[in-house]
Amino acid sequence: MTFLSRVLATAAALAISAGASAQELRVGLASEPTSMDPHYHNLSPNNSLLSHIFESLVDQDERQRLQPGLAESWKAIDDNTWEFKLRRNVKFHDGTPFTADDVLFSFERAPNVEGSPASFGIYARGKTLVKVDDHTVHIKTETPYPLMPNDVSQIFIVSKKHATGAKTPDFNSGKAAVGTGAFRYVEYTPGNRIVVQRNDAYWGAKPQWSRVTFRGLKSAPSRVAALLAGDVDLIEQVPAIDLERLKKDPKIDVAQIVSNRIMYLHLDHFRDDSPFVKAKDGGAIKNPLRDLRVRTAISKAIDRDAIVSRVMEGVAIKAGQLLPEGFFGVSSKLQPVAYDPNGAKKLLAEAGVPNGFRLTIHSPNDRYPNDAKIAEAIGQMLTRIGIDTQVVTMTSGVFFREASSGGPDKTPKFSLILVGWGSGTGETSSPLKSLLATHDQKKGMGGANRGRYSNPAVDKLIDQALATVDDGKRQDLLARAAEVAIEDVGIVPLHYVVNVWAMRKGFSYKARADEYTLAGGVTKAN
Amino acid sequence: MVFVIRRVLQSVIVVLVMSLVVFVGVHLVGDPVHILINDDMTKEEVERFVRKLGLDRPMHEQYLHFLANAARGDLGNSFVHNEPALKLIVERMPATLELAFAAFLLAIVVGIPLGMYAGLKPESPGSRAIMAGSILGFSLPTFWVGLMLIMVFAVMLGWLPSTGRGEFGTWDGLRHLALPALNLALFKMALVTRLARAGTREAALQDYVKFARAKGLSPSRVVLVHVLKNILVPVVTVLGLELGGLIAFSVVTETVFAWPGMGKLLIDSIQRLDRPVIVAYLVITVLMFVVINLVVDLLYAALDPRVRLREMKA
Numbered sequence: 001m002t003f004l005s006r007v008l009a010t011a012a013a014l015a016i017s018a019g020a021s022a023q024e025l026r027v028g029l030a031s032e033p034t035s036m037d038p039h040y041h042n043l044s045p046n047n048s049l050l051s052h053i054f055e056s057l058v059d060q061d062e063r064q065r066l067q068p069g070l071a072e073s074w075k076a077i078d079d080n081t082w083e084f085k086l087r088r089n090v091k092f093h094d095g096t097p098f099t100a101d102d103v104l105f106s107f108e109r110a111p112n113v114e115g116s117p118a119s120f121g122i123y124a125r126g127k128t129l130v131k132v133d134d135h136t137v138h139i140k141t142e143t144p145y146p147l148m149p150n151d152v153s154q155i156f157i158v159s160k161k162h163a164t165g166a167k168t169p170d171f172n173s174g175k176a177a178v179g180t181g182a183f184r185y186v187e188y189t190p191g192n193r194i195v196v197q198r199n200d201a202y203w204g205a206k207p208q209w210s211r212v213t214f215r216g217l218k219s220a221p222s223r224v225a226a227l228l229a230g231d232v233d234l235i236e237q238v239p240a241i242d243l244e245r246l247k248k249d250p251k252i253d254v255a256q257i258v259s260n261r262i263m264y265l266h267l268d269h270f271r272d273d274s275p276f277v278k279a280k281d282g283g284a285i286k287n288p289l290r291d292l293r294v295r296t297a298i299s300k301a302i303d304r305d306a307i308v309s310r311v312m313e314g315v316a317i318k319a320g321q322l323l324p325e326g327f328f329g330v331s332s333k334l335q336p337v338a339y340d341p342n343g344a345k346k347l348l349a350e351a352g353v354p355n356g357f358r359l360t361i362h363s364p365n366d367r368y369p370n371d372a373k374i375a376e377a378i379g380q381m382l383t384r385i386g387i388d389t390q391v392v393t394m395t396s397g398v399f400f401r402e403a404s405s406g407g408p409d410k411t412p413k414f415s416l417i418l419v420g421w422g423s424g425t426g427e428t429s430s431p432l433k434s435l436l437a438t439h440d441q442k443k444g445m446g447g448a449n450r451g452r453y454s455n456p457a458v459d460k461l462i463d464q465a466l467a468t469v470d471d472g473k474r475q476d477l478l479a480r481a482a483e484v485a486i487e488d489v490g491i492v493p494l495h496y497v498v499n500v501w502a503m504r505k506g507f508s509y510k511a512r513a514d515e516y517t518l519a520g521g522v523t524k525a526n
Numbered sequence: 527m528v529f530v531i532r533r534v535l536q537s538v539i540v541v542l543v544m545s546l547v548v549f550v551g552v553h554l555v556g557d558p559v560h561i562l563i564n565d566d567m568t569k570e571e572v573e574r575f576v577r578k579l580g581l582d583r584p585m586h587e588q589y590l591h592f593l594a595n596a597a598r599g600d601l602g603n604s605f606v607h608n609e610p611a612l613k614l615i616v617e618r619m620p621a622t623l624e625l626a627f628a629a630f631l632l633a634i635v636v637g638i639p640l641g642m643y644a645g646l647k648p649e650s651p652g653s654r655a656i657m658a659g660s661i662l663g664f665s666l667p668t669f670w671v672g673l674m675l676i677m678v679f680a681v682m683l684g685w686l687p688s689t690g691r692g693e694f695g696t697w698d699g700l701r702h703l704a705l706p707a708l709n710l711a712l713f714k715m716a717l718v719t720r721l722a723r724a725g726t727r728e729a730a731l732q733d734y735v736k737f738a739r740a741k742g743l744s745p746s747r748v749v750l751v752h753v754l755k756n757i758l759v760p761v762v763t764v765l766g767l768e769l770g771g772l773i774a775f776s777v778v779t780e781t782v783f784a785w786p787g788m789g790k791l792l793i794d795s796i797q798r799l800d801r802p803v804i805v806a807y808l809v810i811t812v813l814m815f816v817v818i819n820l821v822v823d824l825l826y827a828a829l830d831p832r833v834r835l836r837e838m839k840a
Binding site for chain 1: 555564794
């Protein structure tokens with residue numbers, strides 16, 4: 001070692017030891033929140049970060065099971081009314097007490113934020129709040145509404161005193177960012193970092209960290225490098241390609257959990273002449289995707305194990321329904337369809353297309369982990385059973401416009417698409433409603449049903465489930481709806497994404513299905 | 527004066543044409559609505575949002591609306607952040623300027639001496655090594671070099687932080703600045719080295735250098751005054767333009783090092799199709815290039831008395 005490098009190394013060591021104190025946590029985020037306004041943008045990175053500062057009446061644990069939050073308890077007191085008992089002795093960061101007025105104010109503000117790109121209206125809409133006393137709130141709906149606690153868990157409670165008249169920039173500057181959470185706002189510098197500090201008056205379990213710094217490290221290699229260099233203690237969304245190496249690194253630990261996001265194929269169910277399906281000779285053909293046997297053949301032609309192990313590098317779990325085991329509303333009967341190319345060919349023959357046809361699969365190439373590669377793999381697998389498949393991938397800004405409303409009369413444009421769906425509520429009514437219920441904008445059903453799948457039996461089961469307050473009965477109805485829709489191959493489930501965090505040795509993280517990175521879930525052994 | 531006025535008028539036209547090109551361009555790239563909204567939103571909510579952003583109107587109306595606002599200094603609100611696009615860009619500007627000027631200085635301080643050395647002693651092994659190094663500096667992709675710098679200096683040696691920016695003007699700030707500035711400077715360094723070498727080789731054979739030597743001036747005076755002064759004209763011209771590039775397009779370096787500057791903002795905005803920010807960014811970039819070109823022209827005249835401002839009117 002030369003003199004110079006020794007001097008440099010000593011200086012660097014001094015600087016490092018001065019930087020990180022024992023109670024300070026540094027987190028590298030894959031995507032930064034777009035705002036500090038908890039009602040501005042209903043987006044995972046925002047909700048994840050803001051749940052340090054703000055809380056909801058109902059909390060979701062790491063597997064998205066509902067837990068008491070600012071409400072101690074809740075129950076349906078009649079068909080159309082839910083009663084929430086609020087926690088006493090909770091104080092906002094400025095010391096003012098939390099009461100029912102703040103709840104009413106927050107539910108009023110959430111759907112009405114000016115310029116909100118993805119509003120919280122979907123959770124607040126159609127609900128009337130009544131203050132019974134300072135610590136009791138009744139929420140009424142027109143019809144029985146079993147998902148009330150799930151919806152309520154999505155609305156952050158802000159301080160009426162500070163947020164009255166406040167606009168989004170007031171939250172970004174910290175002026176209105178006063179919540180009840182375990183951390184308080186310190187600094188928000190978009191593009192650089194977000195700093196929060198422990199709220200020592202917090203009502204719940206106090207986190208180990210007196211100060212937490214979140215930094216946006218969008219580029220995946222840089223995120224991993226920052227962890228390896230010790231510049232951050234924890235990173236989220238570890239790229240699959242680095243996972244094996246990190247697992248072998250003695251200085252690094254890894255935490256992972258199956259997520260609420262399913263990757264699936266949507267097929268054209270509604271057109272006899274589908275724009276991207278052609279006969280082998282290039283001529284027109286009656287849309288074979290409307291035939292259950294052809295849809296089943298496609299599902300059988302897909303080698304899900306190969307996708308999971310080769311394309312996803314093992315960071316995925318093959319899927320047979322809408323959410324993985326353990327979530328509310330999943331069916332115990334549905335299993336991933338086994339790879340069976342010969343069976344698939346037989347089904348094609350039975351359906352009258354023994355030699356297959358021509359098909360184009362469309363996929364985004366910058367939205368989901370390895371999306372374009374998965375589409376390419378599926379293209380090859382389908383070609384193997386005789387369906388000559390062309391793969392077209394595009395940036396998500398173009399893809400979602402075309403896939404949702406690029407055709408005539410704002411119909412979906414494509415014939416077969418690869419997409420993903422994360423269930424924010426953590427139960428199966430979310431994907432059933434959005435992906436498989438008959439498309440009906442007025443009812444708010446089938447919003448992402450880009451294959452226009454429509455099955456009266458499924459619709460009826462979903463409607464029934466959404467009107468059944470009893471958890472056991474609703475679970476059965478949801479599972480039944482999923483069984484009917486999946487057996488009818490309304491969508492082709494591929495795999496569930498696995499969420500991965502990596503951290504320095506000695507730290508541990510309670511991995512979460514909803515992709516949130518919460519400082520409260522990070523602990524360090526001494 | 528006439529020259530300056532003429533240049534300003536030209537610049538206005540350039541900015542206008544550019545804004546139109548960019549405006550049409552970002553409309554072709556994709557639809558921001560489908561990236562920003564949530565699939566669970568009802569039709570009414572989506573339509574309300576689209577109306578609020580003015581995306582329901584035909585493109586020429588949107589453009590005229592944009593121009594009318596721009597004339598008042600309002601370049602629109604970011605779709606994503608709901609704050610003025612100009613504010614977002616200006617907030618990030620100090621970080622980018624810090625990085626760009628650090629890289630700029632590094633390129634000059636390292637590039638000119640190396641280039642002059644290589645020009646004065648073209649046959650020495652040191653010069654050959656410098657020229658080989660400059661080829662590497664030209665041809666290695668920035669993102670790869672950036673990652674390698676992080677690998678070596680942050681991960682393996684642990685001397686410098688891998689990413690982010692420290693407080694300006696502090697030791698910590700300098701440590702954060704070192705790797706990204708070096709990464710950004712590498713290409714320019716190679717460029718300056720080559721320019722300086724070519725200039726030096728040419729100047730060394732000129733009569734005035736021979737005369738200076740014959741007059742008995744010390745070698746260092748010959749090199750530092752007579753040669754250096756004369757090679758600066760091409761170097762300044764090119765560097766002026768390159769400085770604009772450093773400020774406007776340090777996108778890759780900023781992304782790799784998570785440097786909170788304008789380049790990172792641009793990339794994020796492109797990925798989210800945040801049209802107002804993209805358009806505002808490029809309008810500002812064009813303005814900056816125009817100003818820098820003007821300054822270069824003026825500097826040029828100052829450095830080389832043969833070039834008169836009057837001549838540039840042509």
